[in-house]
Amino acid sequence: MNKSAARICLPTFESDELIKLIGKLIEQDKHLVPQGQGYSLYIRPTMIGTSEGLGVGYPDKALLYVICSPVGPYYKTGFKAVRLEATDYATRAWPGGVGDKKLGANYAPCILPQLQAAKRGYQQNLWLFGPEKHITEVGTMNVFFVFKDEKSGKKELVTAPLDGTILEGVTRDSILNLAKEKLDPKEWIISERYYSINEVAEKAEKNELLEAFGAGTAAVVSPIKEIGWNGKDIKVPLLPGEQSGQLTKDIAKWIADIQYGRVKHGNWSRVVADLD
Numbered sequence: 001m002n003k004s005a006a007r008i009c010l011p012t013f014e015s016d017e018l019i020k021l022i023g024k025l026i027e028q029d030k031h032l033v034p035q036g037q038g039y040s041l042y043i044r045p046t047m048i049g050t051s052e053g054l055g056v057g058y059p060d061k062a063l064l065y066v067i068c069s070p071v072g073p074y075y076k077t078g079f080k081a082v083r084l085e086a087t088d089y090a091t092r093a094w095p096g097g098v099g100d101k102k103l104g105a106n107y108a109p110c111i112l113p114q115l116q117a118a119k120r121g122y123q124q125n126l127w128l129f130g131p132e133k134h135i136t137e138v139g140t141m142n143v144f145f146v147f148k149d150e151k152s153g154k155k156e157l158v159t160a161p162l163d164g165t166i167l168e169g170v171t172r173d174s175i176l177n178l179a180k181e182k183l184d185p186k187e188w189i190i191s192e193r194y195y196s197i198n199e200v201a202e203k204a205e206k207n208e209l210l211e212a213f214g215a216g217t218a219a220v221v222s223p224i225k226e227i228g229w230n231g232k233d234i235k236v237p238l239l240p241g242e243q244s245g246q247l248t249k250d251i252a253k254w255i256a257d258i259q260y261g262r263v264k265h266g267n268w269s270r271v272v273a274d275l276d
């Protein structure tokens with residue numbers, strides 16, 4: 001949030017102080033925290049400039065506020081794998097732009113392509129970039145693929161590198177960290193590298209496309225079952241009778257265990273009562 005604020009000339013703040021204030025707010029609003037597995041209090045810190053005037057300039061006043069809203073489970077009846085439309089006619093982010101910052105301005109232009117994809121039966125856009133058709137993100141989430149690596153015979157977990165066109169999501173970072181801790185390097189390669197929709201299509205042809213999922217705070221992981229590209233649908237395998245692959249399922253559990261306090265992982269979780 002501080003990096004995003006700094007990019008648009010909003011003031012930055014002491015992270016730990018904001019976390020303490022959020023603790024106080026949750027303490028006051030704890031009657032709003034919904035009970036039950038998968039239910040949560042969504043916490044959305046926000047900052048806006050509040051200068052009065054019509055000119056274009058940096059704000060001399062700003063408001064930092066925190067929205068709390070009780071939300072139900074993202075998946076009420078377990079995972080629901082989605083169909084994506086690989087999108088190269090619209091661009092979400094570009095080098096030197098602000099696509100790596102969490103700004104409202106990055107969302108509005110993505111709604112029309114999403115509606116267009118929805119008309120063709122796809123829930124989200126798979127954002128491609130450049131002549132190479134690199135895969136960047138899905139909707140408003142980071143995206144991961146699992147391939148079979150022909151050379152080593154290992155499996156490869158792949159996501160795009162943080163080159164300024166990718167939002168550096170906390171969920172993306174958590175998944176990379178957990179994968180490095182938990183997956184056996186004799187069986188797995190974990191890569192932040194460029195890869196294209198053409199590579200995914202080729203791998204699918206050779207049965208080397210194993211899994212694909214989006215990653216972000218709200219859903220944690222969101223399995224992908226099909227990708228529309230070049231007039232065809234690339235099929236992503238799912239476990240028999242299920243809505244995701246095995247790694248997607250494992251990651252959802254690793255993260256839920258930390259969120260529910262069943263497993264401790266460094267400072268990833270804070271107890272509100274311990275905050276001041």
Ligand SMILES: *Cc1c(COP(=O)(O)O)cnc(C)c1O
Nearest residue numbers: 140141142167169170171216217
């Ligand atoms: C919010 C967001 C993400 C996910 O970030 P998290 O910190 O994991 O919630 C990924 N991509 C875009 C474009 C986003 O806006």
